[in-house]
Amino acid sequence: MTQLELDKEKGRNMQSSKGKEHKDFLSLGELQPVEFQALLDLADKFKVERKSRNFDHQIPGTSIALLFEKPSTRTRVSFEVAVFELGGHAVVLNSRDMQLSRGETLEDTARTLSQYCHAICARVFSHNTLIAFSQAVDIPVINALSDLYHPCQIVADIQAIREVKKNLKGLKAAWIGDGNNVCNSFIIGASLSGMNMAVACPKNHSPLPEALVLAKQKAQITGSSILVTEDPNEAVKSADVVVTDTFVSMGDEAEKEQRLRDFMPKYQVNESLFSKAKSNAVFMHCLPAHRGEEVTKEIIDGPNSIIWREAENRLHAQKAILYTLLSHYAINVE
Ligand code: CP
Ligand code: NVA
Numbered sequence: 270m271t272q273l274e275l276d277k278e279k280g281r282n283m284q285s286s287k288g289k290e291h292k293d294f295l296s297l298g299e300l301q302p303v304e305f306q307a308l309l310d311l312a313d314k315f316k317v318e319r320k321s322r323n324f325d326h327q328i329p330g331t332s333i334a335l336l337f338e339k340p341s342t343r344t345r346v347s348f349e350v351a352v353f354e355l356g357g358h359a360v361v362l363n364s365r366d367m368q369l370s371r372g373e374t375l376e377d378t379a380r381t382l383s384q385y386c387h388a389i390c391a392r393v394f395s396h397n398t399l400i401a402f403s404q405a406v407d408i409p410v411i412n413a414l415s416d417l418y419h420p421c422q423i424v425a426d427i428q429a430i431r432e433v434k435k436n437l438k439g440l441k442a443a444w445i446g447d448g449n450n451v452c453n454s455f456i457i458g459a460s461l462s463g464m465n466m467a468v469a470c471p472k473n474h475s476p477l478p479e480a481l482v483l484a485k486q487k488a489q490i491t492g493s494s495i496l497v498t499e500d501p502n503e504a505v506k507s508a509d510v511v512v513t514d515t516f517v518s519m520g521d522e523a524e525k526e527q528r529l530r531d532f533m534p535k536y537q538v539n540e541s542l543f544s545k546a547k548s549n550a551v552f553m554h555c556l557p558a559h560r561g562e563e564v565t566k567e568i569i570d571g572p573n574s575i576i577w578r579e580a581e582n583r584l585h586a587q588k589a590i591l592y593t594l595l596s597h598y599a600i601n602v603e
Pocket of ligand 2: 414449450451514515519555556557
């Protein structure tokens with residue numbers, strides 16, 4: 270069956286996704302708890318299917334633009350492999366090689382991509398770029414990391430926590446360090462899944478107020494609690510999950526020296542701090558890591574670290590996100 274016939278059969282076409290409940294995937298805030306749970310379940314299903322090399326769930330004939338303004342290893346490769354295994358085609362674009370770099374507008378760029386592709390997945394310096402893309406096109410826009418959020422990472426992370434801890438509700442997750450893009454989406458993800466969240470960061474590196482508002486909305490449904498403190502010991506006390514990330518995110522390089530002074534040594538996850546968490550607590554980091562800065566080698570490479578489970582799950586999570594947003598192209602909808 271051709272793509273056109275497939276589109277017709279499903280009663281939609283590439284330009285008609287406006288009006289869908291969730292066109293985009295920009296922060297995690299778009300989702301309700303039940304939808305987040307469905308996404309995790311689907312990611313689990315993709316994980317099992319891949320082990321048996323069963324690629325039944327497909328969105329054939331779809332082309333996905335993967336646009337990068339910043340470097341990436343995990344996100345780029347996991348998305349490209351995910352699209353391939355879903356039966357689609359990934360068009361990997363570096364913004365430096367595009368007419369964007371010569372001043373073509375964001376809107377014209379997005380509209381052009383939407384003529385050929387069924388979704389735009391972009392890693393951008395400014396979250397506003399994603400908003401501009403989203404407003405310019407009807408196809409889904411997926412945040413592959415912006416200065417404010419990293420939602421795809423958090424689907425993989427919470428999938429990993431659920432695999433290890435089984436039941437998410439009531440777990441305590443402690444974020445230590447920079448209240449950055451990954452932290453902002455983590456807070457929302459924790460609230461969506463019923464986990465209690467404690468964030469410890471210096472005052473001038475707190476999470477985004479909008480993320481806290483979104484998380485509190487979800488928490489009203491799931492019963493999660495959210496604490497923001499400057500005290501890492503308070504945050505990590507009896508935690509089931511301890512998470513950190515770089516102190517110097519992409520785009521923050523000019524502030525590197527000041528940031529290291531702001532965070533070190535107080536917010537480093539080391540044996541002394543980690544020992545205050547539960548004895549079976551897991552350590553998480555989205556990677557890339559800077560051993561000796563935000564975390565010591567003993568912790569990130571130690572027995573409680575689940576960083577490689579997290580990294581692997583990026584692939585299964587990307588598939589779940591793509592499949593959900595493009596389900597009208599699926600050949601095996603359940
Ligand atoms: N965690 C993550 O997003 O890694 P990359 O920057 O390598 O994509
Ligand atoms: N906070 C980091 C995450 C990298 C995956 C950054 O934005 O650089």
